[in-house]
Amino acid sequence: MQTPDLGEDPLALDRQVCFALSVASRNVISLYRPLLAPMNLTHPQYLVMLALWERSPRSVTDLCAALHADAATLSPLLKRLEAVGYVVRTRSRSDERRLEVALTDEGARLRAEAEKIPYRIVETLGVELSALEELHGLLSTIIAASRRALDARNGGQA
Template sequence: MGDVDTITDPLALERQVCFALSVASRSVVAVYRPLLEPLGLTHPQYLVMLALWQRAPRSVKELSGVLQLDPGTLSPLLKRLESAGYVRRERDRSDERALAVTLTEPGAALRSRAESIPGAVVARLGMSLDDLVDLHAALTRVIAAAQRP
């Protein structure tokens, strides 16, 4: 087919929002990896912990909604966090059918070690805080638009 002009080609890889988001996501998660390893957390586990540090206990259903993860993806994350001793899953006292996830003492204590992570990520990215706030706002709009029926 030959080379196509990437400036005018609507299918040029470099012009695709999905490609930029995919590469940006992998790249940013890679920035987190060395910061999370000393805590014994993967990036998805870190997101679960962030939600629980914000408020715990939470039901599995609530965590699933907040993190926008299906329960089948969330369950193995919770099992690994429980094995690490950071969370505990138990029947919700107000609804025996629901599972509640709460922080253990070591899980709550881990928060203080994680407090340096956001600043370290900002420093590593070398972007201004204003640019990152703008990026977050733009991505939030993209998420909302993509989820619209």
Template sequence: MSEDLLALENQVCFGLAVAARSVIALYRPLLEPLSLTHPQYLVMLALWERDPRSVRDLGEALQLEPATLSPLLKRLEATGYVERKRSTSDERALEVTLTDSGRALRAEAEKIPPQIVARLGLPVSELVHLREGLHAIIAAAVRPA
């Protein structure tokens, strides 16, 4: 590492930003046939883990603000993958539920992670280590100062 603290190659933020854009670009051609963008894919992953979920719960799981999440949910609803409705137990809460086609989409989506691993060409153990490191960075970044 050079001594220049402001050198681009020394910036963690630069490496994370370029890596994120590059990896997300690998997903694009795999998600297009499913009529999903990468952010919509993340919403679907959260719903495949647990369905139904409140909008608040989804926002917390995805670390997204309601203003960002709401348009994603509207587009997923228009695609026919999810339904949004008021909770029967709390009318203030909006619940998101997978439709039958949203549930069925999971079988197609299960083919995506192995394809991403193959395209990256890195050992799975290295990707697991990287993921753990990213989780540590996220935790450190959101920790109160």
């Protein structure tokens, strides 16, 4: 592979992908906070709920895979969601080692309110939907490439 031309200063802050991703992520997540607050959700909890609104119940292992998170990160989120009455955690009847998470009726009802959020975010950002979809595709490519790199670096255990 040919060495890419990274310009005169490859360490210029405003040219760093990590910096742009970090600032964009922090800013966009900040836009979600006031929309999630009336639902008593943080952004990480919202991501868990999104996964459960797609399919419930789900095993913790399945949720970890869907959210690209580890069980130690997910466990406190699930405890908090259970404490507010949005989910229940139970041991699988077929395998006691397997912990399953399911939406409660209240958690399922919350979806109707949450469906407004993506529209509000698109409106607030003021960016064309096609540009956001293109960005999402590019970020998905970056996520897949970084996962492959991490898997290779960690011997397949990223």
